[in-house]
Every structure is written in structure tokens, then in C-alpha cells.
Amino acid sequence: MYRYDEFDETIVRERVKQFRGQVARRLSGELTEEQFKPLRLMNGLYLQLHAYMLRVAIPYGVLSSRQLRRLAHVARRYDKGYGHFTTRQNIQYNWPALVDVPDILDALADVEMHAIQTSGNCIRNVTSDQYAGAAADEVEDPRPWCEIIRQWSTFHPEFSYLPRKFKIAVTASPHDRAAVKVHDIGLILKKGEGGKTGFEVIVGGGLGRTPYIGHTIRDFLPKEHILSYLEAIMRVYNLNGRRDNLFKSRIKILVNTEGPENFRDQVEAEWEKIRDCDIDIPREEIERIKRYFAPPAFEALPGESASFEAARARDAGFDRWVRVNVVAHKVPGYAIANVSLKEPGRPPGDATAEQMEAVADLGERFSFDEIRVTHEQNLCLPHVRKDDLYAVYQALKEAGLAAANVGLASDIIACPGLDYCDLANARSIPIAQALAERFAASGEEEDLGELKINISGCINACGHHHIGHIGILGVDKKGEEFYQITLGGSGAEDASLGEIAGRGLSSSEVVDAVERLARFYKRERREGERFLDAYRRLGHDAFKGAIYADA
Known part of the structure; x- marks a missing residue:
């Protein structure tokens, strides 16, 4: 997974320091709530019905065990003992005290996490397929491209004050697990002529008051041009998107008012102006980022496991959990284990601090120290040996996380x-x-x-x-x-x-x-x-x- 460099570290620490001063001014009365609002929104802090709510970014849904343990610590120390995982693969805390928020952000920064651009009229957290790097049906791992887009979009000076919030999703599988067609921009990695990989670019999707399915404006874009093409889309939107009406300010309204073909022509014209302006990332930098997402050290295992099948035969609960929650992995002898956060009777998407710690332990022991947050408000362990699945199931059962319902009626x-x-x-x-x-x-x-x-x-x-x-x-x-x-x-x-x-x-x-x-x-x-x-x-x-x- 990606690790912060000195630039990431400096950006996050300086932002926390800045916000600490802004919170102090609000608490002293120097700032009114109205004056404070745009400052807190830039740091992922909302004012909800009863209290402030803090939304923490989990880029493309990837967590280490250390990070998940820190999220558990925040829930226990600063909230009411739980967090809520969202459809944007983020986590929300519903009860933080304003005075504590800078300390929360400092604690998150210690494990390379933040709440930047989780709110406001900017490019939000980039989401992806929770099975990225593990799915048997993917063209290639989409996470490096998510990270490239994250770095490009963070504090982009031209796109920090868009007409409205903006959401991008990326997938690389024919089965779309990231809902890319209902995002402002959806990107699908696919094979083109000669086996070359590129993106299908979908624009203008979205839900809310006026829902739309997005339109494909480019069936195949060579992937090395992705940033300049995104820049062209954002420029057309930033220039022409409505700012006079909150309900008509999303790119979906612009695309569907002007027509997808006309919008595409504007993007293509803008792209022709900028495609040779060194916006796109150099090949060596692409390779550097890809190295962060190199496959873990998988063992050479047989495709079938006698101990796994024996456990299924003797434990009906485990057998059902495997049928429903476990997904095929691209490496023989491994599986993807979904962890449902939809235990009947509990609020969907919520996890207690203890449950987060239990999953963090399982990720560290059995899944190469990696956990994923899913678009459907669940968690998953992406790389588990089949021989270890029964131990994972037993630990999840003890933690109240063994509901076998992923994709079924109670997985709401x-x-x-x-x-x-x-x-x-x-x-x-x-x-x-x-x-x-x-x-x-x-x-x-x-x-x-x-x-x-x-x-x-x-x-x-x-x-x-x-x-x-x-x-x-x-x-x-x-x-x-x-x-x-x-x-x-x-x-x-x-x-x-x-x-x-x-x-x-x-x-x-x-x-x-x-x-x-x-x-x-x-x-x-x-x-x-x-x-x-x-x-x-x-x-x-x-x-x-x-x-x-x-x-």
C-alpha cells in the first residue's frame, strides 16, 4: 500500500496545525459558526443534528492494521466507541467534541491518515473496487491509478473551489463493484487493440435530487494520458458549471443539459490544448507508485485445501459463511474474505472499537496486514489462505462479525x-x-x-x-x-x-x-x-x- 513521502507528511501536519488555530478561535468566540463553517468543511468536519461529525478519508478503501487500530482508538477515546463506514469507503465519527478534533487529526496523521477533502466543493476521496489486486477478473490493479489521481487532485489550485462537490471512482473489472456509472467521473480500465490498457471515461453520473447514469465520452483513453484528460474535464466543468443554483451545480446537470456529445466535444477541444503541457505523470513516477502496490509474497499453494473442506463439512455455520461471504482470489490457495458490518439488529455500516481491533488483528495475522472498506459499507480481508479461513471465521464470530449475508437481503x-x-x-x-x-x-x-x-x-x-x-x-x-x-x-x-x-x-x-x-x-x-x-x-x-x- 502507498506510504507517505515527506511532502504528504508536511502537508498533513501543516493543515492540522492551521486547523488547531482555527478551532481555538472558534471556541474563544473570535469566529462565528458562519465564519468557521468553510474552514471546518475543508477539514472534513460537519455540524449535524446533535453534534459535529468528522469524516476521515480512506483513499480507495485501503487500510493497514495499524491504521484500523488508530481508527478504533479514536472511536474509543473521542467518540462513543464506534465509527460508521460509508459508501465512499470513508469512516465517520458522529460525536466528537470540537475541542478534541485537532488532537484527533494529529493522532490520525501519526498513521498517515487525514480528513482533507472529505467535504466541500472539491474532488473528494477517490474510490475503487474493494477487491483490487486480488480479483480474478481484473485487467490490472487500479489502486496505483487511484493514488495518482489522489495526488493530482489534493489541493489542486484550480479545482479547490468547484461549483459543487466532485466524486471519482475507478475499477478494472468487467463486474463493477465500485458503482462507477453513478459518479461524476467513472473510470474503467480495459484492454484495447493489441492488448494495450486504457480507460473508458464516463462522465455525468450521480444520485441525489436529480439522478443520472453517466455517459461514456471516451471509449478508450491511453492510461498515460489520464491526468491531462481529467484536467480537461474539470476545466470545462469549472468554467461552465452553474454556481447560481445549488441544486443544478453538479456536473451531471451540465452534461445532461448540454448533451453528452456537446460536452465531449468541449472536453476534447480543451484536451487538445493541454495534452502536451506536461500535466501527465512521467513514466518513471508511474512505476514508482506502482511499486507500492506490488503483490504480497504469496505462497505457492494448491488450489484446493483438505483442511478447509473438512472444516466446511463439520461446521454448517462456516460452510454458509464461505458460500456467501468468501470470493475467489486470483492466486491459487487464497480467498477474499468479506466481513459483514450488517449483523441483524445493529446499525448498518457501524463497527465498535473492539470490532475494528479484531479485524485489524486478523488483517495482520492472515491478510498481509491489509484491510479494505467496501462501497457497500462492509470490510474485507483481501488475501487470506484457504487454510486460514476457519480461524478467521471463528475470530469474527467471537467479535460479532460473522454474519453470512453479503449481497443478501439483510446486507442493507x-x-x-x-x-x-x-x-x-x-x-x-x-x-x-x-x-x-x-x-x-x-x-x-x-x-x-x-x-x-x-x-x-x-x-x-x-x-x-x-x-x-x-x-x-x-x-x-x-x-x-x-x-x-x-x-x-x-x-x-x-x-x-x-x-x-x-x-x-x-x-x-x-x-x-x-x-x-x-x-x-x-x-x-x-x-x-x-x-x-x-x-x-x-x-x-x-x-x-x-x-x-x-x-
Whole structure:
């Protein structure tokens, strides 16, 4: 994984020192909250419904055991003993005291972490496939390119005050685990003619009040030109993006107002002006950064493991966990072990300090000191020997982290909702908990197969409800919390936006309605057909009828 150089270290330390002074001025009353707001946002600090919230960057979702232990320390020492992992592969602390935030940032800097550009109208944390470097289906490891983009975008003087926040995701697999098509810019590494690797460039995706699937403006860009091409996109957006209307300021509005072809022509024209201006990174620097992501020292192992299969045969719980949570690795004898943060009854995406420490220990012992944060608010150990999976499972079980539900109905993406957020209209966490408990108790979750349920507490869509197979949006109706259901969304390579089903449902109705959807799917599906496949075959009206059948 990438390690800070002297420039990274200096930048982060100087920023912490600067912010310490700004916090002191706010606490003394020298700065009003309004004056302090732009300063705190530049350091990842929000003012939420009840308290400040600090969002910490985890670039492309990669953590060392040492870093995860420090996140646990922050949760225990400065918060209420837990942290919340987000869909941008970050972590949020919901209860830090303002006076403590500079000390938190100093503690994070000790392990090469920060909260820079996790908020504000700038390029946010670059996200990627959580299986990068381990996935059997990837073209190449996308993490070096994520790091190159991170270095290019951090404190970029031209793009520090964009019309609105900006999000970039990178993947290198045909199966999109990073939801690149619903980002401001999505990049897909792919093979071109002659086996050369380059990027498909997708622009103008996004969720929120006005959701869009992104448009491909270049099918193949030689990867050595990625920074100059990104620079061209950002210049067109920075010049033409609206600054007079908060709700129309994202690049998705610009692309879809002007038309993807016209926008592409503007980018290509700008790129022609700057492509030879030494913006792109030198080849030797690319190779230097790639060396940080060299594969670990894998052992030469057989593809099958007798002890692993024996453990599966004697322990039904382990066998289910393997079927659901374990993914094939590109190296024989190894596997990718997903760690669910969706234990039924717990807030989705939350991990206690003790749980973080348990996963850090497992990463250090069994996964070459590496842990990943996933787009779907879980964790994973990317490089585990099959012989070690049973020991990993037992330790996870002891830590309350052995839920075998990744990709199933109780693996729900949810924003913090009205329990924490002052923008929310309704609570997300209690609905997610009730749904997870209902599906887990039914014993039919694995039989239902892949079923992605996403919940947002407001139209800002932090829970990505638009791309859930079943999406749930909290709305306010005369002071009461109601929930609108959308159907047919996907954030994968077959990206689609869910269609609104009908009237909103009360908190007492919505769980039953989702269960009716699952029962209808189970009754009508064909062999091997996922929920999303059945929806697309049978049509919206058939599933809509199931929602309101007994309501």
C-alpha cells in the first residue's frame, strides 16, 4: 500500500496545525459558526443534528492494521466507541467534541491518515473496487491509478473551489463493484487493440435530487494520458458549471443539459490544448507508485485445501459463511474474505472499537496486514489462505462479525438518517434494522439470493436508494415519516435507476411491503434468476402490485 513521502507528511501536519488555530478561535468566540463553517468543511468536519461529525478519508478503501487500530482508538477515546463506514469507503465519527478534533487529526496523521477533502466543493476521496489486486477478473490493479489521481487532485489550485462537490471512482473489472456509472467521473480500465490498457471515461453520473447514469465520452483513453484528460474535464466543468443554483451545480446537470456529445466535444477541444503541457505523470513516477502496490509474497499453494473442506463439512455455520461471504482470489490457495458490518439488529455500516481491533488483528495475522472498506459499507480481508479461513471465521464470530449475508437481503446500505443528519426527513437505521431482522429470521435469505436493498433518509440519497434493487426513500408528510419505494435500480455494470412504485408507506407498513416483494419474486422467478432479472422480465407493474396487495 502507498506510504507517505515527506511532502504528504508536511502537508498533513501543516493543515492540522492551521486547523488547531482555527478551532481555538472558534471556541474563544473570535469566529462565528458562519465564519468557521468553510474552514471546518475543508477539514472534513460537519455540524449535524446533535453534534459535529468528522469524516476521515480512506483513499480507495485501503487500510493497514495499524491504521484500523488508530481508527478504533479514536472511536474509543473521542467518540462513543464506534465509527460508521460509508459508501465512499470513508469512516465517520458522529460525536466528537470540537475541542478534541485537532488532537484527533494529529493522532490520525501519526498513521498517515487525514480528513482533507472529505467535504466541500472539491474532488473528494477517490474510490475503487474493494477487491483490487486480488480479483480474478481484473485487467490490472487500479489502486496505483487511484493514488495518482489522489495526488493530482489534493489541493489542486484550480479545482479547490468547484461549483459543487466532485466524486471519482475507478475499477478494472468487467463486474463493477465500485458503482462507477453513478459518479461524476467513472473510470474503467480495459484492454484495447493489441492488448494495450486504457480507460473508458464516463462522465455525468450521480444520485441525489436529480439522478443520472453517466455517459461514456471516451471509449478508450491511453492510461498515460489520464491526468491531462481529467484536467480537461474539470476545466470545462469549472468554467461552465452553474454556481447560481445549488441544486443544478453538479456536473451531471451540465452534461445532461448540454448533451453528452456537446460536452465531449468541449472536453476534447480543451484536451487538445493541454495534452502536451506536461500535466501527465512521467513514466518513471508511474512505476514508482506502482511499486507500492506490488503483490504480497504469496505462497505457492494448491488450489484446493483438505483442511478447509473438512472444516466446511463439520461446521454448517462456516460452510454458509464461505458460500456467501468468501470470493475467489486470483492466486491459487487464497480467498477474499468479506466481513459483514450488517449483523441483524445493529446499525448498518457501524463497527465498535473492539470490532475494528479484531479485524485489524486478523488483517495482520492472515491478510498481509491489509484491510479494505467496501462501497457497500462492509470490510474485507483481501488475501487470506484457504487454510486460514476457519480461524478467521471463528475470530469474527467471537467479535460479532460473522454474519453470512453479503449481497443478501439483510446486507442493507443505509445512511445515518434522521437519527443524526439535519438534512434527513425520516429515520433510516430503524427501518434497515427491522428489515434485516425480518429477513434473517425467515431463514430464506440465501434462497432469495442477491437482493440489494438501499435506504436513504432524504432526497440527497446518501444511502444510494436509486440504485437498490429495492430502494427506500424517507419523506416527510405533514410531520410524519413515510417511505417511498423504488424498484429496479442497479449500481453494477448493468447500471439503472429505480422507478418509483407509488404512494409512500408508513414506518409500520414498509417492512411488510418489502417482504411481500420478496415473496412475489420467489413465487414468480425462473431458475437461477435474480430479483433484478425477474423485475426486468416481468415489468414494473407486476412488482408494484405486490407492494400494495395487502396494504
